[in-house]
Structure formats: C-alpha cells, structure tokens
Amino acid sequence: MLIITIKQGKEKGLLAGDPWIYASAIEKVDGKPQERNRPGATAIVQSSARQFLARAAYNAKSQIAARVWTLREDEPIDHAMMKRRVQAAVARRGEALRAADPQALFLLVDGEKDGLPGLLVHSYGGKDGFLVCQFNAGGVDLWKVPVVQALLAATGCRNVYERCDLLLRKGEGLPNTPGALAGDEPPSRLMVRDAGRLVPMDIRTGFTYPR
Structure with a gap:
C-alpha cells in the first residue's frame, strides 16, 4: 500500500475535516511505481512525525x-465499506426520494458529503427508472463495480448508467467510458422537471433540447 507523508504543518486542514489533499502539501509518496501511477490507489496518509492521519485515494495525475x-x-477500504456508505446515502435521502417528483433528477449520492469522494448519483423515475452515476475521481472509479452492486441492492432500480464529464475525468487521468452499467440505457430524450417546468433532456449527458 502507498504511504503519503504530509509536510510539517500541512496536516491542519486534514485534521479540521478537509477531505482533499493537494500535491503542494505532500512531502513524499512511498510505494511501488505501478501503485503510484494508478489513479485512485489506496494510501495511508501520515504526518511528518509518522503518525497516522487518514486513508485516502491517491492520484498523481490530479x-x-x-x-x-x-x-x-x-x-x-474495501467492498464492505463501499456498500455501507452507498446504503447510508440512499437511506438518508430515502424519504425525500419517495416524496420527490419522479420526473425530476433527484440527487441520491453526493460525493464527499456521503464519504464517497467524486461520486454523484441522480435518480430519475424511481425503481422503474434510471440511476445516472458520475465517477469523477480515481478512487470511486476503482470501486465502480461494488458501488453499482450496492446501488442496485439499496434502491431496487435495475438500470444504472454512467455519465462522463469529459474534462473532469481527463483531469483525473481517467478514460471517457459512458454507457449502461446495469440494465438498460436511458432513451436519448426524456421529459425532466427542472425549476418547476418540464423540459426535454438527455439525462445521459445533461443536454437540454431547445423547445
């Protein structure tokens, strides 16, 4: 496993709850070259005094x-943790989701707020609709399979689609891989309620058609 050593004094933000560590705060990264070059590899983060600070997803390209x-x-950091965090995120918003307009895009998983950095999941159409996922960081991208498995189990929705923000994924050194991860792909045009109005949208990309 990789070991990230933080520069002296740079651990304050981390201890205060900041979930991001910038390259300028890192003194060195120890570990096998193939691990250092793999976006999202799990790392132990330690202080300059070699005290444990965190476990994190490391990405030299970001x-x-x-x-x-x-x-x-x-x-x-394992399958069980991903399952727990996805389940907790869905449970946290379950009541609001059930009360939401099924034609709205409902934010079901919200990245760092749910302990899943870089992961956004929107629900459309309830159990019979679609989950649209964005894996915007190397860490969650490595755990894509257990994340999708947990979403299927927690929501009962059979259709999961990966939407890619090309610029974000390029900045993370990740390939552009849009497509169905489970079940069927959403149609290219659906009516989505946005700011109280129904608008034609391609939820695979977020493109809104002119009316």
Missing part, C-alpha cells in the same frame, strides 16, 4: 492528489 476515505485507522 490537482487534488489525495481524497480522504476515512480518518479511522481501523477502517479498511
């Missing part, structure tokens, strides 16, 4: 060099 998974030394 301006945000590391995104924190946990501040707990005893919490492994």
Whole structure:
C-alpha cells in the first residue's frame, strides 16, 4: 500500500475535516511505481512525525492528489465499506426520494458529503427508472463495480448508467467510458422537471433540447 507523508504543518486542514489533499502539501509518496501511477490507489496518509492521519485515494495525475476515505485507522477500504456508505446515502435521502417528483433528477449520492469522494448519483423515475452515476475521481472509479452492486441492492432500480464529464475525468487521468452499467440505457430524450417546468433532456449527458 502507498504511504503519503504530509509536510510539517500541512496536516491542519486534514485534521479540521478537509477531505482533499493537494500535491503542494505532500512531502513524499512511498510505494511501488505501478501503485503510484494508478489513479485512485489506496494510501495511508501520515504526518511528518509518522503518525497516522487518514486513508485516502491517491492520484498523481490530479490537482487534488489525495481524497480522504476515512480518518479511522481501523477502517479498511474495501467492498464492505463501499456498500455501507452507498446504503447510508440512499437511506438518508430515502424519504425525500419517495416524496420527490419522479420526473425530476433527484440527487441520491453526493460525493464527499456521503464519504464517497467524486461520486454523484441522480435518480430519475424511481425503481422503474434510471440511476445516472458520475465517477469523477480515481478512487470511486476503482470501486465502480461494488458501488453499482450496492446501488442496485439499496434502491431496487435495475438500470444504472454512467455519465462522463469529459474534462473532469481527463483531469483525473481517467478514460471517457459512458454507457449502461446495469440494465438498460436511458432513451436519448426524456421529459425532466427542472425549476418547476418540464423540459426535454438527455439525462445521459445533461443536454437540454431547445423547445
């Protein structure tokens, strides 16, 4: 596993709850070259005094060099953690989702707020509709399969689609990989309620058609 050593004095933001570690705050990264070059590889973050600070997803290709998974030394980064966090995010918003307009795009998973840095998931049409996911960071991209499995189990929705923000993924050193991850792909044109109005939209890209 990679070990990231933070420069002296640069750990203050991390200890205050900042989930991002910039390259300028890093003294060195120890580990195998193939791990250092793999976007999203799990790393232990330690202080200049070699004290444990966090576990994070490291990405040498990103301006945000590391995104924190946990501040707990005893919490492994594994399938079970991804499942727990997806389930918690869905449960947290479950009541609001059930009350929401099924034709609206409902934000179901909100990245760092849910302990899943870089992951955005929108729901459209409830259980019979679609989940649209954006994996905007190397860490969650590596855990794509368990994340999708957890979403299917937690929501009962059968259709999961990956939407790609080309610029964000390029900045993370990630390929552009839009497409269905489970079930069917959304149609290119759906009516989506936006700011109280129904507008024709391609939820695969966010493109709104002229009316």
